[in-house]
Amino acid sequence: MDQTDINSDILTASLLRWYDQMGRNLPWRVKGKPHPTPYHVWLSEIMLQQTTVVTVKPYFENFLKKWPTIEDFAGASLDDILHAWQGLGYYARARNMYKCAQQIVASYDGKFPRTSALLSKLPGIGPYTAAAIATIAFEEKITPVDGNVIRVLSRLFAIQEPLPSGMKRIFSLAQTLTPSYRRGDFAQALMDLGATICTPRNPQCFLCPWQKSCQGFQQGIAEALPEKKPKAVKPTRYAVAFVISHADGSILLGRRQEKGLLGGMIAVPTTPWRNEDYPLEEALTSCPLRCMWKEKIKEVTHVFTHFNFRVRVCYGSVLEDSPWLPPDSFWVKPEDFPKMALPTLMKKILYPSKNTQNHRSPQKP
Ligand code: SF4
Structure with missing residues (x-):
C-alpha cells in the first residue's frame, strides 16, 4: 500500500470507532466532552516524555492540585516545581516548563498559542509536543509522531527502510491520514493503538481495527517492524x-x-x-x-x-x-x-x- 492507495476515510472511521469504545481513560483526557485545556495537554505530554503513563498519573494529578492554571504554575517558585517533580527524572523538562509558563503568561496573556508553529518556539516544546497540543487542544490538522505512531504506521504500510531514514515517509503518511474532523481524537487514537494493541512485542492484531488493511500483518512481518539500525553500546x-x-x-x-x-x-x-x-x-x-x-x-x-x-x-x-x-x-x-x-x-x-x-x-x- 502506497500513499496514493490510502483510503484514509475508511482507516480514520474504523480507528475512531475503536477509540470511542476502547480508548484509554486517562486523567488528562476528556473523551466525549469538549477538548482538554492546552495546559493539561502540555503538562501531560511533557511528563510523558521518557516516562510511563502509570508513573505520570499521580504526578499529573498532584501538579494540577498545586497549580490548577498556567498562571499558578508560572507564579510558583522553581524550587517548589523541582521538588514536586522529584522522581520523574530529566529535570531539564521541569526547568523548561517553568520558563515556558512564564513566557506564556508574559507574552500571551496566559493563553497558549493555538498553532504548532508558534508553540514550537516556546522553551521545552519540540515538534512532537507542539503538534500534540495544537491538535488535541485546538484541532490543528497535524498528527504528532511519537514512537507509538512510528511503530503503527511502519507496520500498516510495511515500511522496511530502517529508522531514522524512514522517518520522513512515516511523517508524511501520518499527515496524509489526518482527517478533516476529530483530529485531536485521531491523534490520541493512534497513540492508544500503539500503546495497547500494536505493541512492540506480540501485537494483538486480532483485536486491531486496521488488521484488514495492515500490510505488515498480511506479510507476516509486523513484529519485526519498525526496522532499526543496531544500537551503539552505551558508554x-x-x-x-x-x-x-x-x-x-x-x-x-x-x-x-x-x-x-x-x-x-x-x-x-x-x-x-x-x-x-x-x-x-x-x-x-x-x-x-x-x-x-x-x-x-x-x-x-x-x-x-x-x-x-x-x-x-x-x-x-x-x-x-x-x-x-x-x-x-x-x-x-x-x-x-x-x-x-x-x-x-x-x-x-x-x-x-x-x-x-x-x-x-x-x-x-
Ligand atoms: S494489524 Fe497488527 S501490526 Fe497491523 S497495525 Fe494492527 S496491531 Fe499493528
Missing part, C-alpha cells in the same frame, strides 16, 4: 563525589551550573564527569574544601539516556571551620534533605545503601 562515564560533613552534622550541598545534566539541581560536589575512571589522588584535587577523609567509599551507578554513570563517593569532615564556601554552596542538615529538590542520583549518593564498603583511606589533597 560509561565516571566521577568521584564528595560527601563533606561539618562539625554540626550538616552536609555540603550546592546548586549545579544551569547548563548540562542535572543543571541547576542541588548536588554534592563532584569531580568533572569524564570517560575514564579517576585515581583517588587525582579526584581529591577537585574537592573544594580541605577534609579529613574516612575509610569508607561507596560505589553508585546510575543510568542516563546516553551513558551509564559510575560514581565513587568519598566521605570526609571539613578540617577547619572556614567561613569560605564554594559559590552557590551551603550546609544542609540531613533531616532537611527531604525538603530539597534532590535528583535521584544525589539521593543514591546521600542516603545509606548496602553498597558502602571500607576502602583504603584516600590521601588528603
Whole structure:
C-alpha cells in the first residue's frame, strides 16, 4: 500500500470507532466532552516524555492540585516545581516548563498559542509536543509522531527502510491520514493503538481495527517492524563525589551550573564527569574544601539516556571551620534533605545503601 492507495476515510472511521469504545481513560483526557485545556495537554505530554503513563498519573494529578492554571504554575517558585517533580527524572523538562509558563503568561496573556508553529518556539516544546497540543487542544490538522505512531504506521504500510531514514515517509503518511474532523481524537487514537494493541512485542492484531488493511500483518512481518539500525553500546562515564560533613552534622550541598545534566539541581560536589575512571589522588584535587577523609567509599551507578554513570563517593569532615564556601554552596542538615529538590542520583549518593564498603583511606589533597 502506497500513499496514493490510502483510503484514509475508511482507516480514520474504523480507528475512531475503536477509540470511542476502547480508548484509554486517562486523567488528562476528556473523551466525549469538549477538548482538554492546552495546559493539561502540555503538562501531560511533557511528563510523558521518557516516562510511563502509570508513573505520570499521580504526578499529573498532584501538579494540577498545586497549580490548577498556567498562571499558578508560572507564579510558583522553581524550587517548589523541582521538588514536586522529584522522581520523574530529566529535570531539564521541569526547568523548561517553568520558563515556558512564564513566557506564556508574559507574552500571551496566559493563553497558549493555538498553532504548532508558534508553540514550537516556546522553551521545552519540540515538534512532537507542539503538534500534540495544537491538535488535541485546538484541532490543528497535524498528527504528532511519537514512537507509538512510528511503530503503527511502519507496520500498516510495511515500511522496511530502517529508522531514522524512514522517518520522513512515516511523517508524511501520518499527515496524509489526518482527517478533516476529530483530529485531536485521531491523534490520541493512534497513540492508544500503539500503546495497547500494536505493541512492540506480540501485537494483538486480532483485536486491531486496521488488521484488514495492515500490510505488515498480511506479510507476516509486523513484529519485526519498525526496522532499526543496531544500537551503539552505551558508554560509561565516571566521577568521584564528595560527601563533606561539618562539625554540626550538616552536609555540603550546592546548586549545579544551569547548563548540562542535572543543571541547576542541588548536588554534592563532584569531580568533572569524564570517560575514564579517576585515581583517588587525582579526584581529591577537585574537592573544594580541605577534609579529613574516612575509610569508607561507596560505589553508585546510575543510568542516563546516553551513558551509564559510575560514581565513587568519598566521605570526609571539613578540617577547619572556614567561613569560605564554594559559590552557590551551603550546609544542609540531613533531616532537611527531604525538603530539597534532590535528583535521584544525589539521593543514591546521600542516603545509606548496602553498597558502602571500607576502602583504603584516600590521601588528603
Ligand atoms: S494489524 Fe497488527 S501490526 Fe497491523 S497495525 Fe494492527 S496491531 Fe499493528
